[in-house]
Each structure stands twice: as C-alpha cells, then as structure tokens.
Amino acid sequence: MEITRIAGKDVPHSILYLADEDDDQIGKYRDSALFWAAREDGKIVGSIGLAELSPVQAEIVSVAVLEEYQNRHFGSQLVETALAYCKEEGFEVVLIKTGNCGLSQIGLYQKCGFRIDSVNRDYFSGKYEASIYENGIRCCDQVVLSYRIYGDEERKSLIDHYWSRFTASYPRYKGSPYEVWNFCYGEYLPDLLIGLVKTGRKKGTSSALELYGPGEKVPAEGDLSIITYGNGLPGCIIRTVETRVKKFCDIGAEEARLEGEGDLSLNFWREVHKNFFSLEYKEEGKIFSEDIPVLFERFEVIYDEDRKGF
Secondary structure, eight states: EEEEEEOOGGGGGHHHHHHHHHHHHHHHHTTEEEEEEETTTEEEEEEEEEEEEEEEEEEEEEEEEEEEGGTTSHHHHHHHHHHHHHHHHOOOOOEEEETOHHHHHHHHHHHTTTTTEEEEEETTTTTTTSOOOOEEEEOOEEEEEEEOOOOOHHHHHHHHHHHHHHHOOOOOGOOOEEEEEOOTTTTTHHHHHHHHHHHOOOOOEEEGGGGTTTTOOOOOTOOOEEOOOTTEEEEEEEEEEEEEEEEEGOOHHHHHHHTTTTSSSSSHHHEEEEEEEEHHHHTTOOOOOTEEEEEEEEEEEOOTTTTTOO
C-alpha cells in the first residue's frame, strides 16, 4: 500500500460517496480540503480529506475505503497520515464527525486515539431525501470526536506528574531511573498493544538486538518503563522481569504466547515480526535474516491508574 497527496478533483467520486451520500456536502469540501489517497497496485482504494478550520484546529471531513479493501488497516493508516500532517503543521485539535449508526467508524477513530467529544442530537433529521440506516440503526445523531495534539513540554509535564503519582504510591521507587516509550509506531498499533498490556494479555515484547545504537539503552532485568499511547500520554508503568536473547528462528511458542498478540501462535508471531523486523533492517540499510539476535523481554505491570488497586 502507498499513501500520497492527491487533489480533491482526482479522488474517485465512488469513494467520496462511501463517506457522504450527499453531493452538495461533498461539493463543500472537495476543492478546498487536503486529500490523501491510498493505492494498492496503482489503484486508488481509499482516501481521506482534511479541512483546516483555524491555525490550531482541523477537521477530517471524509474517510472512505472500498469495501473489498476494508479491515486491512487502510483506514487506520489514512487517519494516521492526516494526524501526522496535523502534528507537523502545529495543529492542536483534530475533529472528526460521523453518524451514530457508524459503529465500525466510531470504533476505528477511537482506536486511532480520538475520543467522543459531544453528540448533536437529531443532526441528520431532514437532511437527506431518504432515511439512512446502517447496522440496523437509524442515522439521526452526529457523533463528534476529537484528537488532542500535545506539545513536547506539555507532554513531558503530564508524564512527570504521572511518575510523581506513582512514586507517591510506591515510595521505594523514588529516584529510580526509567524509560518512556510506546510500542511500534503511529496511533493504532501503540494503542492496540498497550491495551493488551493493560488487560493482562500481553506480558512480553521483542526487539532486534543489533539495531540498538551506540549509547542506546538495551533493556535489562529490573528496568522500569512508562508505556505511552500513540499520542504520547502515559498509560501504565511496567517492570522488566526477565530478558532472553535468541535467534529469530529459535523463538518458541512460550515467547509467542507471552507477547499476547493475534491468536497467540508461533506462526502469527513469526509472520508479524518478520515483516516488522524486515522494515527496521531496511531502514538501517541492513538485510533481515532468521539468524538475527532477538531480545525478548518479559515484564509485569506495576502501575495503572485505570485499574482499581494500583
């Protein structure tokens, strides 16, 4: 898949119509919004449109993926592309609005870090020639979701306060060093994986040992880490219980199960991590092989403000 900028006039109407069945509404933003297109083998299979509302606020006005390409992360990567642009351009808030019946859309946006901000009751009443139903639900209310973009200083302050609350509850950790990081990249995957950690399913993670740079901290037993969401805010604190170094080809079913991803199988682990490590090695100008050393960490959650008892 490839995502690139595109003029609104070049986005196929059939794709725009998937997001908005009103030509008048499409006409309001088609020429003024910024668009990106997702392509598969050269074919446009999805698009996203972004309108700049003010110097600090933008709105995603259109997101659509052809039905046969849905559930393949095209939508999440389009949303992440728009969010990355907004971060680079200094926006502080990104809005997205959808109907109350769009359950998959509302779920996708929340998985990408958006939160429900408000609901405009009866917004869609009388706006279309025919009633709109989706998932057996009448579309009558507009759900407004927002994504807050935090500046570096604000994000650091929030993380510092999170650590302070942790050490106030567990004084023995005062003065302890800690790392701050998130899983993978973007918005969707970091939020998905931290969710697996916070619910107790994910208890391990893997990294390519030889890709740690000079002076870069290599995880070790006893390490403390604040794990963040895709937006950089703290989600929980973990302690590394154990580290193991194995060749990629020697990673076994136990490590795959502890990683807590997919169906927990070794086959799933190998497929996902082969793709991920291959990309990492390519970015470093190196070639991945199944003989690379993998650093496997087993960890435990020691602080989570969402959970009673922490």
